[in-house]
Amino acid sequence: MPRYPTGSSALRAIPDPEALLAQLDEELEADTTLEAAEPILALAAKYLTGTKKGVGPVSTWHSAQTIADRLDSEMPLRGRPLDEVAQRLATHLLDDVNRLAHPMYIGHQVSAPLPAAVWTDALISAYNQSMAVREMSPSFTPLERQVIAWMTDLVGWDSRAGGTMTSGGTEATFSALLAARTAVIPNVWTHGLPVMPTPVLLCGEHTHYAVLRAAGEMGLGTNRVITIPSRDHSMDVAALRVKLKQLKDKQTPVMAIVATAGCTATGSFDDINAIADLCAEYKGARGDIWLHVDAAHGGAAILSDTQRFRVAGIERARSISWDPHKTLNLPMAAGMLLMRDESELAAAFSQQAPYLFASGDEARVWDTGPRSFQCSRRADVLKLYVALERYGIEPLAALYDRTCRVALALHKMLEEHPDFTTIHEPQSSILCFAWTPKDVPTPKLNELTDVLRERYNRSGRGWITVTTMDKRRVLRVAVMNARTTEAHVKKLVDGLVAEGRTVLQHAGY
Numbered sequence: 001m002p003r004y005p006t007g008s009s010a011l012r013a014i015p016d017p018e019a020l021l022a023q024l025d026e027e028l029e030a031d032t033t034l035e036a037a038e039p040i041l042a043l044a045a046k047y048l049t050g051t052k053k054g055v056g057p058v059s060t061w062h063s064a065q066t067i068a069d070r071l072d073s074e075m076p077l078r079g080r081p082l083d084e085v086a087q088r089l090a091t092h093l094l095d096d097v098n099r100l101a102h103p104m105y106i107g108h109q110v111s112a113p114l115p116a117a118v119w120t121d122a123l124i125s126a127y128n129q130s131m132a133v134r135e136m137s138p139s140f141t142p143l144e145r146q147v148i149a150w151m152t153d154l155v156g157w158d159s160r161a162g163g164t165m166t167s168g169g170t171e172a173t174f175s176a177l178l179a180a181r182t183a184v185i186p187n188v189w190t191h192g193l194p195v196m197p198t199p200v201l202l203c204g205e206h207t208h209y210a211v212l213r214a215a216g217e218m219g220l221g222t223n224r225v226i227t228i229p230s231r232d233h234s235m236d237v238a239a240l241r242v243k244l245k246q247l248k249d250k251q252t253p254v255m256a257i258v259a260t261a262g263c264t265a266t267g268s269f270d271d272i273n274a275i276a277d278l279c280a281e282y283k284g285a286r287g288d289i290w291l292h293v294d295a296a297h298g299g300a301a302i303l304s305d306t307q308r309f310r311v312a313g314i315e316r317a318r319s320i321s322w323d324p325h326k327t328l329n330l331p332m333a334a335g336m337l338l339m340r341d342e343s344e345l346a347a348a349f350s351q352q353a354p355y356l357f358a359s360g361d362e363a364r365v366w367d368t369g370p371r372s373f374q375c376s377r378r379a380d381v382l383k384l385y386v387a388l389e390r391y392g393i394e395p396l397a398a399l400y401d402r403t404c405r406v407a408l409a410l411h412k413m414l415e416e417h418p419d420f421t422t423i424h425e426p427q428s429s430i431l432c433f434a435w436t437p438k439d440v441p442t443p444k445l446n447e448l449t450d451v452l453r454e455r456y457n458r459s460g461r462g463w464i465t466v467t468t469m470d471k472r473r474v475l476r477v478a479v480m481n482a483r484t485t486e487a488h489v490k491k492l493v494d495g496l497v498a499e500g501r502t503v504l505q506h507a508g509y
C-alpha cells in the first residue's frame, strides 16, 4: 500500500524549505521545454506507432495484485529527473496496460483515440482554462458554443438550441433529466420533488444505468423508473403505449421517456419517431412528454449518410446525449449534452454564486457554469475542435461507417461458422454472439464462455467483453479503432476457436 515514510521521519534531517523551493523552482522551469517533455511524449508516440502492425500482446496476464505489489513503495520525498520518471512508468506500468490502439482490442466502448486529439490533451492541460465562466476561459467558451452549434445544426435544430460538453454520457443524461424534471415541476430546485403525484421516468429495459442512477441521484427513486420490455433488442413501442395509457388512467405524470440510440449491450437503436409520436399523443398539462435520446454511442449515425436512418426523428427530442469519446474516437473525457432549447438546461440549475457567475445577458450567453453539473471543467472541446480541423467531419463519418461494416463482416463470418450462433444483426459497431460448439449443454456453455473470454484476453491475442442476454452468457465486441479491419475480426474468430479448443479439452469435452 502507498505509504508516507513516517517511520524514518524522526531520523531524517529536517529539510530546509528555502533550499527545497529553490530546487523546485529550478525544476519547474526546466520542465517547461519541449526537450523536457520529450521522454513522456515519446512514451505516448512509441505506444501509438508501436501498436500499428498489431503485433505484441493486447493486454496483460498479470493480476492486479502482482501489479500492486510492484508499486508498493514509500511515497517519494524528493523528485527525480523527468526522464527517470518516464523510465519508471515504462518499466512499472506501461507493459501491463490494455492497448486500445492495437487493432485486436475490440472490447469495451472506449476508443483508440485520434492522434491529433491525444496531443491536444497536453495543450488543454497546459492552458488549464476553466470552462465555467467566460472570464476564466475567454477563447474556449466561445469555441464550445461554436462547436456545440455545429452539432445542433447537424441534428437539425434552430438557433434556440445549445448544450454543453460533459464528462460523458452519464453526466449528459443526468443533466438532461434534471432539465426534464424542471419542465414538469418548475419549483423543484427549491421545493424538491412532490410526494403526490410523484412523476415517473420510462426507458427501455436495455437502457444504460445512467438513467436509473439519475433517478436515484435526483431523489426521484429508482422505483419510479419503469422499464419497457424489448422486442428485437429495441424498446417495444406497443408495450410503451400500453404503459402510457395505464399511467394516464391513473393520472400519474411522466417526467420523461428515454430512448436509446445505440444501446450498450447490442448497439441497437430504439424507434425514435414512434416514441416521439407517443410523447405527443400522451402530452400532459405542460406539453409533450420530454423525450431524451441517449445517443452516447450511436450519435455518430447523425453524421453518416448510410446510418442516419437509424436515428430518424432525433430532431424531435428535447435533449440528446452524444459522446465524442466513443464513436468520434476522442480520448476521454469528451461527452456532449445537446438541447433543443438551451434555456431549459439553464432552468435545470437555478444556481446563485456571485463569487463566480456574473449576471446579465453577456454572461448568460458565454458562461457555461450555470448550465453545467460541473464547476471546474476542462476545455475538452479543444480536442474535438482539433479533431474536426485536422480530419474533417466527413472522413470521421466514414470512419464510423467502417467500424459498422467491420461489425457486420464479423456477423457474416459467425453465421457461417459451426462453433458460433449469432443473436442479432449489428445496427452499429457493437455485436454480441454466442459460442456454441457442438455437444456442450447450454448451462455448461454459460460457464465456459467466461472461461474462454478470460483465456482469450490473457493470451494477448486480442481483448473482447462478455455480457448476459436472455439468461445466456454471450461474447461481445465493440469496434472503436480505425485500425481494426475485417482481417482482424477474422483473426478474432480464429483465436476464439483455438483457445476454445483448449477450454473444451480442459473441461473434458
Ligand SMILES: Cc1ncc(COP(=O)(O)O)c(C=O)c1O
Pocket: 109, 167, 168, 169, 170, 171, 208, 210, 260, 262, 263, 264, 294, 295, 296, 297, 323, 335
Ligand atoms: C448508451 C450509453 N449511454 C451512456 C453511457 C455512459 O457513458 P459515459 O461512460 O461516457 O458516462 C454508455 C457507456 O457505455 C452507453 O453505452
